[in-house]
Amino acid sequence: MTRRKPIATGSDWNFEVLEAYERAIAELAREYRLDIYPNQIEIITSEQMMDAYASVGMPIGYHHWSFGKQFLSVEQAYRRGQMGLAYELVINSNPCIAYLMEENSLMMQVLVIAHACYGHNSFFKGNYLFQTWTDASAIVDYLVFARKYIAKCEERHGVEAVEQLLDACHALQNYGVDRYKRPSPISAEEEARRQEEREAYLQTQVNTLWSTIPTRAGGQDAESWHDHENDPLGLHRHGRYPSEPQENLLYFLEKNAPLLESWQREIVRIVRKLAQYFYPQRQTQVMNEGWATFWHYTLMNRMYDDGLIDEGLMLEFLQSHTSVVSQQDFDSPYFNGINPYALGFAMFSDIKRICEAPTDEDREWFPEIAGSDWLETLHFAMHNFKDESFIQQFLSPKVIRDLRLFSLVDDDRDDSLQVEAIHDDRGYRRIREALSVQYALSAREPNIQVWEADIRGDRSLTLRHVQDRRRPLGQSLFPVLRHLHQLWGFPIKLESVENNDIVRRYQWPIPEPARESA
Amino acid sequence: MSYFIDRRPNARNKSAVNRQRFLKRYRSHIKRAVEESVNRRSITDMERGEKVSIPTKDISEPVFQHGPGGRRTVVSPGNKEFAEGDRLRRPSGGGGGGGSGEGQASNQGEGMDEFVFSLSREEFLDFVFDGLELPHLERKQLRVLEETRPVRAGISREGVPARINIVRSMREAHARRIGMRAPLKRALREARDALETEERKDPVLRNPSRIDELKAEIERLEKRIEAIPFLDTYDLRYNHLTNQPMPSNQAVMFCVMDVSGSMTQAHKDIAKRFFLLLYLFLERNYEKVELVFVRHHTVAKEVDEEEFFYSRETGGTIVSSALSLVDSIIEARYSPEQWNLYVAQASDGDNWDDDSSTCLELLDESLMHKLQYFTYVEITPHAHQALWEAYDMVRAAYPERFAMQQIVQPEDIYPVFRELFRQRSQA
Numbered sequence: 001m002t003r004r005k006p007i008a009t010g011s012d013w014n015f016e017v018l019e020a021y022e023r024a025i026a027e028l029a030r031e032y033r034l035d036i037y038p039n040q041i042e043i044i045t046s047e048q049m050m051d052a053y054a055s056v057g058m059p060i061g062y063h064h065w066s067f068g069k070q071f072l073s074v075e076q077a078y079r080r081g082q083m084g085l086a087y088e089l090v091i092n093s094n095p096c097i098a099y100l101m102e103e104n105s106l107m108m109q110v111l112v113i114a115h116a117c118y119g120h121n122s123f124f125k126g127n128y129l130f131q132t133w134t135d136a137s138a139i140v141d142y143l144v145f146a147r148k149y150i151a152k153c154e155e156r157h158g159v160e161a162v163e164q165l166l167d168a169c170h171a172l173q174n175y176g177v178d179r180y181k182r183p184s185p186i187s188a189e190e191e192a193r194r195q196e197e198r199e200a201y202l203q204t205q206v207n208t209l210w211s212t213i214p215t216r217a218g219g220q221d222a223e224s225w226h227d228h229e230n231d232p233l234g235l236h237r238h239g240r241y242p243s244e245p246q247e248n249l250l251y252f253l254e255k256n257a258p259l260l261e262s263w264q265r266e267i268v269r270i271v272r273k274l275a276q277y278f279y280p281q282r283q284t285q286v287m288n289e290g291w292a293t294f295w296h297y298t299l300m301n302r303m304y305d306d307g308l309i310d311e312g313l314m315l316e317f318l319q320s321h322t323s324v325v326s327q328q329d330f331d332s333p334y335f336n337g338i339n340p341y342a343l344g345f346a347m348f349s350d351i352k353r354i355c356e357a358p359t360d361e362d363r364e365w366f367p368e369i370a371g372s373d374w375l376e377t378l379h380f381a382m383h384n385f386k387d388e389s390f391i392q393q394f395l396s397p398k399v400i401r402d403l404r405l406f407s408l409v410d411d412d413r414d415d416s417l418q419v420e421a422i423h424d425d426r427g428y429r430r431i432r433e434a435l436s437v438q439y440a441l442s443a444r445e446p447n448i449q450v451w452e453a454d455i456r457g458d459r460s461l462t463l464r465h466v467q468d469r470r471r472p473l474g475q476s477l478f479p480v481l482r483h484l485h486q487l488w489g490f491p492i493k494l495e496s497v498e499n500n501d502i503v504r505r506y507q508w509p510i511p512e513p514a515r516e517s518a
Numbered sequence: 519m520s521y522f523i524d525r526r527p528n529a530r531n532k533s534a535v536n537r538q539r540f541l542k543r544y545r546s547h548i549k550r551a552v553e554e555s556v557n558r559r560s561i562t563d564m565e566r567g568e569k570v571s572i573p574t575k576d577i578s579e580p581v582f583q584h585g586p587g588g589r590r591t592v593v594s595p596g597n598k599e600f601a602e603g604d605r606l607r608r609p610s611g612g613g614g615g616g617g618s619g620e621g622q623a624s625n626q627g628e629g630m631d632e633f634v635f636s637l638s639r640e641e642f643l644d645f646v647f648d649g650l651e652l653p654h655l656e657r658k659q660l661r662v663l664e665e666t667r668p669v670r671a672g673i674s675r676e677g678v679p680a681r682i683n684i685v686r687s688m689r690e691a692h693a694r695r696i697g698m699r700a701p702l703k704r705a706l707r708e709a710r711d712a713l714e715t716e717e718r719k720d721p722v723l724r725n726p727s728r729i730d731e732l733k734a735e736i737e738r739l740e741k742r743i744e745a746i747p748f749l750d751t752y753d754l755r756y757n758h759l760t761n762q763p764m765p766s767n768q769a770v771m772f773c774v775m776d777v778s779g780s781m782t783q784a785h786k787d788i789a790k791r792f793f794l795l796l797y798l799f800l801e802r803n804y805e806k807v808e809l810v811f812v813r814h815h816t817v818a819k820e821v822d823e824e825e826f827f828y829s830r831e832t833g834g835t836i837v838s839s840a841l842s843l844v845d846s847i848i849e850a851r852y853s854p855e856q857w858n859l860y861v862a863q864a865s866d867g868d869n870w871d872d873d874s875s876t877c878l879e880l881l882d883e884s885l886m887h888k889l890q891y892f893t894y895v896e897i898t899p900h901a902h903q904a905l906w907e908a909y910d911m912v913r914a915a916y917p918e919r920f921a922m923q924q925i926v927q928p929e930d931i932y933p934v935f936r937e938l939f940r941q942r943s944q945a
Contacts, residue, residue: 015524076634404596404597405595416608420602469589471587473583
């Protein structure tokens, strides 16, 4: 290939140069089969970037104090120089909106275009989680709808009432996702129309639930539930409601909370929908960043090889890239967990290496992909995995060795920590397993589900926490239960269950005698 | 596929509402911090914002989390010397060790217990003057003045071309066109229908004269429809402006201070801070605030700021000299019709024996009728003297517009200031 002239030199950028680079990157990206949404690249100032930050990556957000808090903390950190702003922010929408800061140098802008507009963008479009759980073409419309609706509620019911409701919903937003049901995409107009319909119907639905006596659930389950001692007449012999535990707390509240008004249900729904939109992002951090980093690295190198960028720019790029993918050791004062950029980049690069130049070890560990077409394999990995399964599937002994990963067991029954595995033959699989669990959402967040709503008795709502390896719930439990109580309107009970035994019970409001003894 | 948009000219305060919501929610925390800082820092640097910190636990957003305890496995990078099976001492103070994957405990000790952020100068002053008000702002605002300004006052049929309201004009035109066409169109449709039925008839039965008649009618109607103007002068609407009297939006603040020998530099500093607070407060309520500095010992003199605060003088004290100078300055330069007048006086309470009654007379007969508000602070740890008593009588006579307080230490300034300008209930 003939070396071409660099598109530009120096560190200043202008729109013509950016467009020229964007075209060059697009051309290369086609070669690498990166399938993307159209890009909408917006140049913004640092203040606007702080605004964008504060709305946690939503281009249009409803108003809430917590976003103000976010903004203030970003502003403070930025002003004091403790933190640089991210060079870019990219939104999973169609067209894919990417923000570029005007302060960035030319190299930075090119890097960001490659990273966000081709890396993240193709990930959003290709990864199965995003395909299943988000609808890129509807999100901006939905955000507009949500903002307008919440503003309307504030006008009608007061800012404070809406704020309290949002506080309560935010506390539960991680429990607002249907993990198994595919949601259907709808536009804002459609949403607004449906909202009105829902408003009318929903309320009657709830009333129906609470006014009719549930039909007797037959079968084993109801029978085993029946307490013959205290209820010989079988007054309480009926199925549990809900008959299956519900993992989507917000959905359950939206549909069943007895006292919520219809606008309140709609706001619960909005928070739930947005939580669902962010759900894939929480599960693909390593993959998403790794993929984008891999591609900016590959694309920048290609452009350098083709002569489109000069040495100066390349050096600047390498310096910046190196700091992005640096991993501090666990004992470093700057250690802040595993850097998802570093881990993801190392893994994707390693997959490429395994495909192109497999060693005997790789052939043993990855017989299917060793020696295969690297681009094909990379795309396969990007499309079909999330962090948890990606690590389980692709974390190679070489990456474990390079990062010198080790796993440590911390057991509160043991007065010392134990090194369970290190980067050796005996440890690879165990480390891979442990790291995979570490990224599993189900292990990171307590598993809490709706167990029973006592619709014939005191209307209390019982949740079940399936305790895992004796890890108890944290201190924030009671404030969350309080929020839950606000939504449900009747007492909340929570049981921690491990190995089918109830190990702890919590209740809100705290019963009087307990309060005295506490 | 890709396009660039330059968003830099767009508004940059998208988060302003959220920021205000946050400040409102934590109002009490912030107010406490602001009060502390006002007392701590010298009032001369009231001009900047303030860093405020709130305990993190007060503003946390709770979610379900794992607590410490149980059994957990943490994978970390950078193993140097550990081998499988090694046992390590649990790091002290770390509770249950690292978190799970994310949110490892911060190593930078600061910033975890306190949520720190900055208030802008405006926000800071908002909190400083929160709950304070200038008494009798409304009186002056209601007074009719010569000054007027044009304000929008709806839509009119007459006006100058520059004020045409295009949307309203087009709407009128549209309505008129619909209205005027409707009967013509109906007639036209009827004529056409009639013509059609006529033409469909058997050639023998046709009435040629009737057909001609209808054709002429159709032509006539079409012409008339066409003749309806798209825009008629009758349609035009103009934005109407009227002149509204403008409330006076300017104020003068007279700073009056005793500079006799008994006033030490410490006294003057206290006075200066008090004046500054008042100045900042007035500045927030008026577009324009002018300052007049009057100092006095036995004679009063109008001076500039520098001289007012820093030149040294000695001698006795005649307060009435200053008051009469203020009165004459008002006569000469600041008509009460156009200016909101404020007097702030600071003194250590000394006065020439007979003079206090003169002051009382001067205030009662002349000054108090012109002033918006008169504040007097006495900077002394000692017992009050004749001046205080005389002023006390003025206060009794004008309880709404005269206030006096005693300041002993610099720490009293802010509380005293708050007391002087406390929001009064409408009762």
